[in-house]
Amino acid sequence: RPRPAPSPDGLLDPPAAFYPLPYFGCALAYGADPGKFGRENELRHGPIFATKMLGRKATFVTSAPLIAALYKNSRAAQHDPIRMEIPIRMFGIAPYAVQHESLPEHGFPLFDKALSFQSVKPLSAAFSQHFWKRLSATDALAKTSPGDTVEVKFTRFLFPLVFAATCEVFLGPRFDADGSYADFEVFDEQIFKFLAGVPPAMAPAAFKSRARVRDALIRFLERAWTPDSAEAHGGYLAGASPLLSELVGRFHGWKFATADQAGHLLSIIWGFQPNLVWTIYWLFLHLLQDASRVARLRAEIDTAMRDVFGGKLDACLGAEPAVFERKEFALLSSALNETLRLCGSATSMRRVVEDFVITDTQGSSASAKAAAAEGLPAPAAPAAPVQYLLRKGEDAYAITRTVHMDPELYADPESFRIDRFLAEDGTCSRKFYKAGKHVANNLMGWGGGVSKCAGRYYATHAVKLCVILMFHHFDIQHTANCALSADATAGTGTGTGQGLRAYTKPAVPDMDMSRIGMLTAKQDIVLSLRRRV
Numbered sequence: 134r135p136r137p138a139p140s141p142d143g144l145l146d147p148p149a150a151f152y153p154l155p156y157f158g159c160a161l162a163y164g165a166d167p168g169k170f171g172r173e174n175e176l177r178h179g180p181i182f183a184t185k186m187l188g189r190k191a192t193f194v195t196s197a198p199l200i201a202a203l204y205k206n207s208r209a210a211q212h213d214p215i216r217m218e219i220p221i222r223m224f225g226i227a228p229y230a231v232q233h234e235s236l237p238e239h240g241f242p243l244f245d246k247a248l249s250f251q252s253v254k255p256l257s258a259a260f261s262q263h264f265w266k267r268l269s270a271t272d273a274l275a276k277t278s279p280g281d282t283v284e285v286k287f288t289r290f291l292f293p294l295v296f297a298a299t300c301e302v303f304l305g306p307r308f309d310a311d312g313s314y315a316d317f318e319v320f321d322e323q324i325f326k327f328l329a330g331v332p333p334a335m336a337p338a339a340f341k342s343r344a345r346v347r348d349a350l351i352r353f354l355e356r357a358w359t360p361d362s363a364e365a366h367g368g369y370l371a372g373a374s375p376l377l378s379e380l381v382g383r384f385h386g387w388k389f390a391t392a393d394q395a396g397h398l399l400s401i402i403w404g405f406q407p408n409l410v411w412t413i414y415w416l417f418l419h420l421l422q423d424a425s426r427v428a429r430l431r432a433e434i435d436t437a438m439r440d441v442f443g444g445k446l447d448a449c450l451g452a453e454p455a456v457f458e459r460k461e462f463a464l465l466s467s468a469l470n471e472t473l474r475l476c477g478s479a480t481s482m483r484r485v486v487e488d489f490v491i492t493d494t495q496g497s498s499a500s501a502k503a504a505a506a507e508g509l510p511a512p513a514a515p516a517a518p519v520q521y522l523l524r525k526g527e528d529a530y531a532i533t534r535t536v537h538m539d540p541e542l543y544a545d546p547e548s549f550r551i552d553r554f555l556a557e558d559g560t561c562s563r564k565f566y567k568a569g570k571h572v573a574n575n576l577m578g579w580g581g582g583v584s585k586c587a588g589r590y591y592a593t594h595a596v597k598l599c600v601i602l603m604f605h606h607f608d609i610q611h612t613a614n615c616a617l618s619a620d621a622t623a624g625t626g627t628g629t630g631q632g633l634r635a636y637t638k639p640a641v642p643d644m645d646m647s648r649i650g651m652l653t654a655k656q657d658i659v660l661s662l663r664r665r666v
């Protein structure tokens with residue numbers, strides 16, 4: 134790869150990737166598929182390169198050590214300036230309520246505290262109860278007997294249940310989750326239009342859906358906010374989690390308009406729903422591709438239901454997240470990690486607020502084989518560490534998919550291997566190595582550094598509970614693929630699967646590579662659920 138020329142101050146600028154479009158720069162290539170964009174540029178320039186994106190200079194890092202270095206220097210490369218910009222476009226919150234000086238110190242940290250491994254139990258226990266209440270009320274369980282079979286469209290069946298359960302956990306029963314789901318889904322599908330700053334006239338459906346969800350949240354806030362002078366923040370949010378009640382109390386203290394409070398709540402709902410449900414989708418889908426995967430996981434779940442929970446569903450519903458981390462659930466933990474690796478595309482964004490030097494000691498993540506396939510010379514590790522300067526005012530992006538798909542770290546990276554993360558002792562603790570060196574940050578599905586997913590313990594628990602309950606109650610088969618539409622006749626009914634327009638054989642649908650976070654599918658799938666208990 135060409136060696137970049139030293140800048141006038143003697144330090145190296147990262148190699149430049151060339152995207153000639155004025156203003157947009159690399160935005161189209163990056164937006165279409167961040168993972169491919171990272172991999173292709175890594176093959177050409179190495180694991181750090183710079184270009185323009187939306188009028189700003191952007192440096193990208195793609196190897197595990199450079200991503201770790203970027204995460205580590207949170208003083209020079211900060212996340213707060215980014216999260217004080219994007220919500221304005223995405224959630225329509227007025228700038229004063231996104232850039233309020235108290236948010237970084239007294240707003241965002243509430244999530245880290247309430248969702249930490251030590252504190253998350255009441256929230257995850259509430260999810261278990263709400264999710265089970267919803268699942269047990271579906272036709273598939275409420276209107277069937279053991280041995281009966283129903284067909285469901287996966288996203289129609291499970292996504293609204295997860296949405297309603299999580300809304301109830303965080304916002305309580307006064308928010309109309311069922312009535313808001315369809316609009317939320319349209320908003321989420323079109324989120325990229327808000328990110329790209331498309332005006333309302335060019336995306337009327339997206340803007341109308343967003344407005345309707347926000348209106349529902351405004352009505353919720355008006356109904357649930359209960360003034361009480363005995364409370365630290367002059368009131369509380371009736372029926373909501375203490376986390377949301379305290380946050381909204383602070384919003385009142387900072388004199389945020391109700392519409393802007395609703396915008397913040399929308400950002401929170403958006404933070405938990407799509408990543409969570411698409412993780413569940415891909416995990417099921419990859420499991421169901423192979424009968425031996427299903428058999429192994431079923432054996433693990435049946436044994437755990439008997440030995441860990443004494444055969445009692447209530448004990449499972451009451452289990453704290455630590456229980457699902459035990460060796461008895463190692464294969465499920467491995468399957469979740471493998472899903473995050475194969476089906477996620479997390480990018481962490483930072484604003485460089487002071488110059489800093491980042492050192493490349495290892496060179497590219499890309500293998501010689503991958504380079505040969507692209508007709509490029511093999512990327513060599515630098516003979517000596519190379520120091521690059523990231524300058525104040527630039528943006529920096531950590532692309533994690535390049536690491537997750539690195540064949541030197543993960544053999545046959547395109548395949549789903551359910552036990553990939555199992556160590557020899559059977560626990561989900563396998564260590565990964567590249568060129569003989571241990572790679573500690575081999576899996577970054579939750580992002581990393583100061584912006585690492587605050588909800589990861591809650592989400593891990595929710596995904597596992599969902600898989601356990603489904604496998605405990607049903608024999609499940611993936612029978613066909615079908616259209617991803619909100620077609621009300623297809624998906625949640627019992628019986629013969631009337632209305633299901635299956636049009637392909639049951640293969641893994643393509644992923645929409647343009648998403649950031651968990652990738653979405655281009656097709657829905659039809660599951661056959663045969664009631665067990």
Ligand code: HEM
Nearest residue numbers: 244405408409412479481579580581584585586587588592
């Ligand atoms: C399997 C499901 C989930 C996945 C894969 C996921 C992944 C992520 C990723 C990749 C980030 C950005 C990290 C970065 O920029 O470095 C993130 C941020 C975040 N996630 Fe999640 N997430 C999931 C579920 C949830 C849930 C259920 C919640 C809430 C209960 C949640 C709360 C958050 C919050 C608050 C942040 C922002 C952290 C910050 O900026 O300080 N996530 N998540």
